[in-house]
Every structure is written in structure tokens, then in C-alpha cells.
Amino acid sequence: MxxxxxxxxxxxxxxxxxxxxxxxxxxxxxxxxxxxxxxxYTGTDTVKYLADGVPDRVFFATNESILTTASRETLRSxxxxxxxxxxxxxxxxxxxxxxxxxxxxxxxxxxxxNAAKDYLMTxxxxxxxxxxxxxxxxxxxxxGSNPLAWSKNRRSVTVKAx
Amino acid sequence: MIKKILFLYLxxxxxxxxxxxxxxxxxxxxxxxxxxxxxxxxxxxxxxxxKKILDREDIGSEISLIVENNLRTSGLFNPxxxxxxLQAPDIANLKPRFEDWNLIKAQALITxxxxxxxxxxxxxxxxxxxxxxxxxxxxxxxxVPTNWRRVGHIISDKVYQRLTGEKGYFDTRIxxxxxxxxxxxxxxxxxxxxxxxxxxxxLTLGNELVLTPRFNPTSQIITYLSxxxxxxxxxxxxxxxxxxxxxxxxxxxxFAPRFSPNGKKIIMSFAKDGKSDIYTMDLENRIVxxxxxxxxxxxxxxxxxxxxxxxxxxxxxxxxxxYVMRNDGSDVKRISFxxxxxxxxxxxxxxxxxxxxxxxxxxxxxxxMRSDGSxxxxxxxxxxxxxxxWSPNGRVLIFYRETKTNAKGEGFSAKLWSIDLTGYNERLxxxxxxxxxxxxxxxxxx
Numbered sequence: 001m002x003x004x005x006x007x008x009x010x011x012x013x014x015x016x017x018x019x020x021x022x023x024x025x026x027x028x029x030x031x032x033x034x035x036x037x038x039x040x041y042t043g044t045d046t047v048k049y050l051a052d053g054v055p056d057r058v059f060f061a062t063n064e065s066i067l068t069t070a071s072r073e074t075l076r077s078x079x080x081x082x083x084x085x086x087x088x089x090x091x092x093x094x095x096x097x098x099x100x101x102x103x104x105x106x107x108x109x110x111x112x113x114n115a116a117k118d119y120l121m122t123x124x125x126x127x128x129x130x131x132x133x134x135x136x137x138x139x140x141x142x143x144g145s146n147p148l149a150w151s152k153n154r155r156s157v158t159v160k161a162x
Numbered sequence: 163m164i165k166k167i168l169f170l171y172l173x174x175x176x177x178x179x180x181x182x183x184x185x186x187x188x189x190x191x192x193x194x195x196x197x198x199x200x201x202x203x204x205x206x207x208x209x210x211x212x213k214k215i216l217d218r219e220d221i222g223s224e225i226s227l228i229v230e231n232n233l234r235t236s237g238l239f240n241p242x243x244x245x246x247x248l249q250a251p252d253i254a255n256l257k258p259r260f261e262d263w264n265l266i267k268a269q270a271l272i273t274x275x276x277x278x279x280x281x282x283x284x285x286x287x288x289x290x291x292x293x294x295x296x297x298x299x300x301x302x303x304x305x306v307p308t309n310w311r312r313v314g315h316i317i318s319d320k321v322y323q324r325l326t327g328e329k330g331y332f333d334t335r336i337x338x339x340x341x342x343x344x345x346x347x348x349x350x351x352x353x354x355x356x357x358x359x360x361x362x363x364x365l366t367l368g369n370e371l372v373l374t375p376r377f378n379p380t381s382q383i384i385t386y387l388s389x390x391x392x393x394x395x396x397x398x399x400x401x402x403x404x405x406x407x408x409x410x411x412x413x414x415x416x417f418a419p420r421f422s423p424n425g426k427k428i429i430m431s432f433a434k435d436g437k438s439d440i441y442t443m444d445l446e447n448r449i450v451x452x453x454x455x456x457x458x459x460x461x462x463x464x465x466x467x468x469x470x471x472x473x474x475x476x477x478x479x480x481x482x483x484x485y486v487m488r489n490d491g492s493d494v495k496r497i498s499f500x501x502x503x504x505x506x507x508x509x510x511x512x513x514x515x516x517x518x519x520x521x522x523x524x525x526x527x528x529x530x531m532r533s534d535g536s537x538x539x540x541x542x543x544x545x546x547x548x549x550x551x552w553s554p555n556g557r558v559l560i561f562y563r564e565t566k567t568n569a570k571g572e573g574f575s576a577k578l579w580s581i582d583l584t585g586y587n588e589r590l591x592x593x594x595x596x597x598x599x600x601x602x603x604x605x606x607x608x
Contacts, residue, residue: 101506104477104505134433138348146569
């Protein structure tokens with residue numbers, strides 16, 4: 001019940017954000033299927049769930065490690081789930097798309113996963129429970145060579161470690 | 163296996179007072195020098211002995227094919243078809259009839275002789291200037307028979323050096339990452355092969371992800387990144403003994419390793435809390451030193467050949483650019499100022515140039531610039547390519563290139579390519595599987 005409420009609120013906030021940002025930048029390129037905002041993936045194709053209503057991943061803009069509003073929402077739901085499940089530890093797997101040099105992408109993946117880690121910590125999750133692991137561009141979820149595929153691959157995925 | 167010493171001695175080296183043929187390698191060579199590589203002659207007893215030991219029909223002509231292939235791929239020479247040769251190999255090696263070789267427009271001629279003496283392979287070869295009707299060089303080598311391919315490479319290096327005035331790069335090996343499987347679940351193994359693609363060998367099984375192997379310039383040890391136990395760390399691997407060890411005791415990911423020019427230090431990045439800094443570790447006393455300390459990503463470090471400077475990649479300006487600093491981390495200067503992003507700087511073994519990868523408007527380029535950032539020159543453009551590595555003489559770059567997949571995400575491949583510093587002579591290097599992250603060894607001999 002409660003979860004549902006949170007989810008509803010989340011959706012409301014999300015829609016509000018979408019509307020706002022759409023107003024703010026009308027020219028912003030949106031994918032035909034509405035799966036991207038700017039070049040950040042907003043779809044759910046690849047998303048898995050840690051628990052009901054707790055998405056496992058957040059997405060990033062090209063070369064960026066800044067958390068979007070949607071990402072922060074996702075991470076807050078992860079944090080609240082982790083608080084309820086104190087015995088569970090997680091690995092944050094940071095990834096980059098294929099449009100960058102290998103070594104820089106390893107560092108970028110680490111920076112993205114750390115952005116997620118920092119946010120979880122501000123919501124009360126101890127750093128002892130979080131391991132960061134960067135895969136750079138080594139483990140894409142979508143093997144496509146197009147902007148939508150790249151947007152799905154620029155991600156930090158929260159994986160149960162135990 | 164590499165330790166098999168190649169006995170090498172000189173029999174004669176006449177030096178002529180007047181200038182003989184020369185090949186200019188500083189410009190794109192559009193008129194490669196026509197050269198005739200005669201099959202090395204071999205007596206019947208020796209031929210049969212080598213056939214028994216090496217299972218090769220005629221090792222004399224096989225060695226000449228190695229030389230021919232090396233000279234051709236350099237782009238500087240045009241080996242002529244053996245069908246046109248008029249003189250028998252054994253007689254040519256004694257005294258070429260220069261008119262005959264002149265007739266087929268050969269400017270240089272390589273002849274030689276292979277024999278089996280006291281369980282050893284003995285190879286002598288001569289380089290002749292056809293127009294001047296002179297011998298330019300004569301050398302003989304004695305080694306164990308299994309080294310026969312290396313003999314071909316060493317002859318190629320000698321010929322290259324005599325005709326261009328610079329050391330060759332044929333008696334070398336390439337270490338790289340062999341790739342297989344779907345793009346989303348690539349299996350990667352360390353592999354090593356001779357510079358010409360022969361003697362390919364896998365060094366790891368593919369159980370864990372491995373990346374960015376690099377040669378120690380002074381020994382047969384490599385450094386690379388392995389995801390052993392899901393912990394990305396820099397490792398050392400002795401390719402003669404197979405022993406591996408992790409470099410340093412870092413709490414997080416270490417990556418982007420390279421050796422210092424004297425082979426005594428590893429320089430690499432260590433990532434922590436979203437920032438990556440550059441560190442060195444002395445391999446003798448294990449002392450770790452921090453070289454950069456900046457909230458940005460600092461990675462892909464590479465020493466200048468004298469060890470006094472380090473070039474590296476940093477996004478401290480907001481985006482990936484190339485920087486140079488002193489080896490203690492002081493005096494940091496940005497050197498890349500063109501449009502686009504710059505990564506993977508590698509200092510040329512000659513010291514004058516830095517090779518790099520550039521990303522601009524959705525294309526990837528391999529290029530070079532001087533170490534002060536001037537004279538930027540882009541050598542090749544493609545959908546995706548990166549990670550140049552220099553030939554030991556600083557004349558050729560090897561790198562890898564990935565293809566764009568189709569709408570269904572199919573058709574991915576990764577291959578090794580080489581290109582001349584001049585921007586000419588781009589070549590695919592054949593590998594048994596897909597391949598990436600190549601690193602060129604130093605010359606194995608001399």
C-alpha cells in the first residue's frame with residue numbers, strides 16, 4: 001500500500017519534471033518512442049527491480065556523472081529498501097557507452113557508480129554496505145551503435161552482493 | 163622460450179666510399195624500392211635434416227618469404243615476383259649476374275644460404291646494390307633450428323637498417339587482447355604473436371576480463387588489467403615463467419598501467435571516490451608514489467623515453483585532454499587544444515612525438531603531435547579506433563578498430579591495424595580471433 005503511494009507520488013513528481021523540462025527546452029531532442037530526454041535514457045526496457053517498485057539502475061548523459069531527478073528518485077527508493085533490509089549489501093556497477101577510450105571509460109564508470117554511492121550514503125546507507133565496481137565500456141546491455149543504445153549503456157546498476 | 167640465444171656474428175662488411183641506394187622513410191613512400199629476395203639456397207642434406215626437425219619442405223625459401231613479406235608490409239619496398247628471377251639461388255649468392263637482376267628492375271638483391279651444421283641452423287645472407295654492382299652487407303647467424311622465423315625477421319631488420327639508416331621493427335612481438343563472443347558478454351584473453359601474426363599464443367583462459375596489456379621495454383614481462391575475482395587490478399605477468407602478481411596494495415581499482423622506459427617502475431591510475439589519480443610503483447622496493455592529486459580523472463600515463471616527463475589524459479578542464487608534466491608531477495601543462503576530445507597519449511620511443519586518440523563530431527582519429535602540442539597531424543579516421551602503440555623504431559603505429567553494428571546490434575568486430583607515421587600504408591593485421599589493445603615489444607635482439 002505504502003509502496004504504491006510512494007510510487008504514485010514518484011510518478012507525479014516525474015510527470016511534473018517532464019512537463020517542466022519540456023516547457024523549459026522545447027527543442028530538446030526526444031526519441032520517437034519517448035525513451036530519452038536529452039541524451040539520458042528514460043525508458044524501462046533494460047531496467048530490473050531489486051524489489052517491487054525499486055528499479056536497479058540509473059542513467060547518465062554523455063560524459064556526465066550527474067544524477068538526474070529521476071535517478072535521485074530511483075536511488076531514494078533503493079535507499080529506503082536497503083534501510084528495510086539491513087543485511088543486504090550491494091555492488092554498484094558503473095558503466096560507460098562505447099563512444100570513449102577504454103581507460104577513460106573505466107574511470108568514468110567508477111565516477112558514475114560513486115555518484116550513486118554518495119547519494120545512497122546521504123540517505124543513510126553505510127559505505128560498508130556498498131562496493132563500487134567499474135566496467136567501463138566492457139559490459140553494454142545493448143549492442144547497438146546508436147544514441148538510444150548508448151543511453152541505455154551509460155548507467156550505474158545496483159546489484160545485491162549477498 | 164625467447165631466451166634461446168641467437169648467436170650472431172659478422173663475416174664481412176665492406177664499406178664503400180660512394181653512396182649506395184638509400185630509402186627515405188620520412189615521407190610517404192609512393193615509390194617503394196624494387197627489391198629481389200632470392201630464395202636462400204640449401205643443400206639437399208640440410209634440407210632433409212630441417213624437414214625432419216621442423217616439418218618444413220624447404221626452409222631456405224620459407225625464410226626468404228618471411229623477409230619478403232616484412233619488406234612489403236613496411237611499405238618502403240616492393241619485392242619482385244620470384245617467377246621473373248633468372249639466376250639460381252646458389253649461384254646468385256656467390257656472385258650475382260647484375261645485368262639479369264637489372265633487367266627485372268631490381269635495385270637491391272638479397273641472396274643467402276642455409277645449412278645444417280652440428281644440430282644448428284646456419285644462415286648467411288648478402289645484400290647487393292644491383293645498379294652499383296656492389297655487395298652492401300654480408301652476415302651469418304647460427305642458432306637453434308626452431309628459431310628459423312626469427313632469423314627471417316633479423317635479416318629483414320638488417321636490410322631495413324642498411325637501406326633506411328634506421329633500426330627495423332621486425333624481430334618483435336605484439337601482445338594484445340583476443341576477443342570472442344557477443345558484444346554484451348565478450349570473452350577476453352591475453353594473447354601474444356610475432357609482429358607478422360605468426361606463432362600466436364593465448365596466455366590466459368578467458369575466465370576473467372583482461373584489458374590493456376603492455377610490454378616491459380627491457381624484459382619479457384607484461385603489465386595488464388585483470389578482473390580476477392571481480393576486482394579490477396593491475397597485474398604483472400612473466401611470459402616466460404607464467405608467474406603473475408598483483409601490483410601494489412590498493413583498496414580500489416587500479417588501471418591504465420605502463421612501464422617506465424627502464425622497466426623498473428609501473429605507472430598507473432588508481433580510482434577512488436569518483437576521482438582517478440596517477441601513481442607509480444617501484445618494482446624493486448615496492449615504494450608507491452602519488453604523482454597527481456586532482457579531483458578530476460587523470461589516466462593513461464606514458465613516460466617520455468628519457469623518463470623525465472609523463473604525458474597523461476585528464477578531464478580537469480571539463481573534458482578529456484592531453485597533458486604533460488615532470489615525472490614528479492610538477493609543471494603540469496595542457497598540450498591538446500584542437501576541437502574535440504583527446505585520449506590515450508603515448509610517447510614515441512624517439513621522444514619527439516606523442517600519439518593519441520581523438521574524438522571529434524562522432525569520429526575517432528589516431529594522430530600525433532609534438533610533445534609541446536604543436537604540429538597536430540591526424541593519420542586515420544574511422545567510426546571507432548583507439549589505443550595506438552609505437553613500433554620500437556617510432557615509425558609505425560598499431561591500434562585497434564571496432565565496427566559499427568547494424569540496427570539489430572549485429573556485425574560487431576574488433577581488429578588490429580597498423581599505419582605509418584606518414585599516414586600511408588594502413589594495414590589490417592590478421593589475428594585468429596577479434597583483437598584489441600595491442601602493445602608492441604622492443605626489438606628482441608640487438
